[in-house]
Amino acid sequence: MAEMNAAVCVWECAGDQDLFHDAPSAIDCIRKTGQAAMYASRLFVAYTESKILFALLLSIPTFLEQSKEVPMQETDVERNLKEIESIDSASHAVSRGIHNAVLGGGEPARKVADALHGTWLGHPLHPALTDFVVGAFAFGSLFNLASGELNGKLARKLIQAGAIMAVPTALAGVTDFSTVPRRAMNTAAVHGSLNSVALVLYLLSLRNGNGRPSGMSKLFSTLGFGAMFVSAWLGGKMTYHYRVGVDKSERPEGPTEWTRVLSDAELTENRPRRIEVEGTAVVLYKRGSRIYAMAAVCAHEGGPLEEGTFLEKGADGVCVECPWHQSVFAMEDGHVVHGPSTYELAAYETRVQDGQIQIRLIERKPVVEQDSRQLVGELVTE
Template sequence: MSMPQKMVRRLERAEPLDKAAKPLSKLVQRAVQPRFVRNMLSGTNLGHPLHPALTDVTIGAWSMATLLDAVGGCEAEPAADLLVKTGVIAAVPTALTGMNDWSDTLDGDRRVGLVHAAANTVALGLFAASMVERARGNRFSGKALGFAGFGFMSMSAYLGGHLSFTKGVNVNRTAWQEGPEDWTPVLGENELAEGGHRTADAGGVQILLHRTDGKVYALAATCSHMGGPLPEGTFERGCVTCPWHGSTFRFKDGGIVRGPASSPQPCYETRVHDGRIEVRVPPEGIPVGPAKERHARTSRRLLARIPAT
């Protein structure tokens, strides 16, 4: 295990960080409670989380400013100054969306996220100070503050990458769920009463069935946001609300009514045949399976070319 990995593991186990993380998380959760705020910061209408896209602007601007400060010379100074300002401005919505996403984490992820946010805050402060010094004509101190800010930003970026790509924080938890392409019986028609809901297995995928106004609807039973158990949620007005973080989905199409979810819930076609409720992936979703299988075959061919050691 590399030194950075060891450092992150220690952060995940640093329970004293909970003294700050828990109350701050509760404060953020109250602040983002309104549906408009939650949906906007979560990227609900974007189709994926908003925070990662915004980080590219801040990291890109500050990275290029640091590069120009290091090797650009006098002619690059106006461009470097503009990039520092751009990063400072972009850092504000980036921080807001990041805090929104972080408020849903727990335990080790929340501790690492707290340090990630703290490093970002220090980086923002240093680059803001750099911006002021540059405006005053203090080029040397402005560059020095920018270099220090770049160091903290780099550390924060590493922690953010760990949370996203190692821990899978805020990724779509239903991305690889497909379900049956052919009509598959999952439950007896009489086993699902009006207004009731049941969980059933359909081709190895857990499906949430709900009957309302005489029609049966089916969604993936695992919340796309953080993997919450939708069958334990609340059912109202043709929607289900996840008990973990309050993401609300429409049964008729899996669409999101309220975040923090940003990926729609997989929705399945239903019918009643010979007294049994049957489900299948909608016809437009069927090509997804073969595409993934082609990808898997390509991966296997590439791996086969690697000589054994």
């Protein structure tokens, strides 16, 4: 194949130039053609050597398709993980220890944890970061299997980039682990451990691949890919099966008109009260003459906010701290003051008329709709 390409290229060169009267051009053309042929043959060899990895990558859609067929069933692996008591108690202790350290560290520690949870992003940060690491490591493995100096260099750069990105990704993951629900704790612990194993294997592959990847380097990067692949599968299980990091709050669409919900006399100051409005749980809270109304289900894991701690927090005003993992929400408009929740809550305007508390939903446009309208507006004005 490479030889054919070379022949075609030489023939084309001959068509473009008068080779018999321009010897230097002809030699240059043949030299370039030879280089092209060499490069083509290297690519072919690289492909042959890495075809196992290609086959593995191509099997991913089938694998995912099969997983979809049993969405709510636990696999043997998950069942076994859940039953290992030692993992459960150790992971619970580590998780609580990190969470208590964050809470004990006061406002600065909470701000760092918020950044790592992704409160600024509007959804968890960890899954977004994993894309960089998985991408860099996967292609690093691929190029590491291929022969040739260029492939070796590319593999090295990609694995180095993956290792660097693994640091913030791991920090975000550990922060999320500090408030992971008990049902997913063992899976999360094994997921994190496998990621650590994968990182060590990739670092070993760098140590063994000085310049051109050695056989050991290829072995370590392939094993690293395997560990990372299983870990990614567990990560998917945590999101799509255990719903870790998924918004658990209710998203009411009303009432959009003022609606009576409770007699003012029935709401005592500083005594939160949970009511039901159009099928949504709402927490009412009175401080002084002001009444607040906000969705009562925590977006992190569904904690009951009427059982939380109500406090004043500077510019955020009156807030509620979730009793389960201490997310803090502003009662005024439901925005997240502190994670682990990365999702804001629905909030309501309130007023008292004829001795009755009335509420009306503060309407928010879905983020995607906001963005697309803004984009359309920009395109129209251009």
